[in-house]
Amino acid sequence: MEIDEKEVKLLEARANSVRQQVVRMIANAGAGHPGGSLSATDMIVCLYFKLMNIDPANPDWPDRDRFVLSKGHACPPLYVVLAELGYFPKDHLMTFDHVDSILQGHPDMTKTPGIDMSTGSLGQGLSAGIGMALGARLRGSDYHTYVMLGDGELQEGQIWEAAMSAAKFGLDSLTAIVDTNCLQLVDEVKVIMPSCEPSGGKWRAFGWNVLEMNGHDTRQILTVLDQARRHIGTPTVVIAHTVKGKGVSFMEHNVAWHSRGLTPEELTQALRDLNETGGLTS
């Protein structure tokens, strides 16, 4: 894939504005999962604004690419992206997590236009992605299915049931992305489950094509996910090295920001950080 530098800049700017909306939404709701939302943002932006074959005017198009956010708690950036693309009016964004909102605390395909699969209970999205990929094969369609997992989520047994079967079925129209931000709810992934990381060798042993990337580097995201899509014969997993809370100084690498709302002061600081750095901190 040829990288257009102007496009990279636009995607980076887009990701920064998505991050700002994300922290506003979570502050407004008084609850949410900012850490894992911010680690996933750059990849979700690249998928929806560049890589995925979608038609927001026709959300039920049968041949569209699918995206399953298996780490469903990181839904705010996905909601912002869907709203920006016109799947629903942007004024819904500030209703996130409110009663009667179309934007639930975890993705709900029955309420939110553009959501391909309901998720929230960790470990289940990869199986659903396999079903979508098998469906593409049965229908003779060439759509691609992307599933985003969390690194803590890899502790769920169902992930490895799914990993075995995706390789068995030779699903090269399936790409899993592991948002490897190295933190989970209680502590660092390596403390909670020392054998969990590095996961690349495990995926390889299960029959997957394994790629790695910096999940905040737009050029790498575009290049590596394109490579994943072109791979033939086996499913591909992309280990995306990320920073939990990316772009907000007091959230980065801080386990306390897995799940909590922001005070008005914290929101002001977060927006200041994002404006100053453009989300492109270390």
Added chain:
Amino acid sequence: MNHLQSMRVAFGEALAELGHRNPDVVALDADLAPATKFSLFAEEFPERFFQVGVAEQNMAGIAAGLATVGFVPFIGTFACFASCRIADQVRTSIAQPGLNVKIIGPYSGLLTGNTGKTHQAIEDIATYRSIPNVTIVAPADGVETSLAVDAIADYAGPVYLRLTRDPAPVIFDDTHTFEVGRAYRLREGDALTLISTGSMTPTALEAAVALAQEGLEATVLHVPTIKPLDVNGVVEAARASRCVITVEEHNIYGGLGAAVAEALSEQLPVPVYRVGIKDVFAESGPNALLLEKYGLTARHVVEAARRWVTRWSETRA
């Protein structure tokens, strides 16, 4: 004696037949196809059959994904695994989004081929009754099983189909029809009302014949759809006798008896006695001895009926 037919075999044949008529039907197995009779579909439609290995949770999730792109997935495993083992996968990936997945549990109740309590399913109805959007169907025999396969395939949304493993009496002929959500009056009588589901309906009918010989004429209401319950059918069946006995091969907590008691207590408060498993885990053993020990034979139904009619006869007089 009626001739015997296995529900799981009737199911397998009906699914294979359905596969010819509906190209969107796909089947998923977790290493039990010869037992669940998904093998009959697999032989005819290998390209629409997916063997996922001993991994029921993944099977449920793959089915959900296939349903999102318009397929009608049937997944099969023993009833114990088709309920408790995948309860959260069904809840989150299938029932909450209302996806069109059919969950088949062919080794329900106690009669699981001498495998004991780990493989018996006495909690499956209760599990699925408490999950919104899930329809629960438990046919009485092979004939009704075949009809139910077609009906649930045409019925949009998640369905749990509860089946019995071994050959059992056939009570319906080819004039029987089956509609999801409807209960069926199989016998009329004013002395008491027997309300049964699944494989216990032949037992309830056998008990009704014996009770008639004692002068107690029973209405028998067969409830193949436990959820949504045909509340009107239940109320009307209980109206004349005002004395109800439920019969099921399931824990008395959370099953058909509980559903009937809940409905009647609000609509037509009458005494309800529940014949079923008394909140205990059972054990390994031959079918007849298990049914005897855990109180699920026609004789147990007759004895319960006599006691219940006697106890409430003064109230009703």
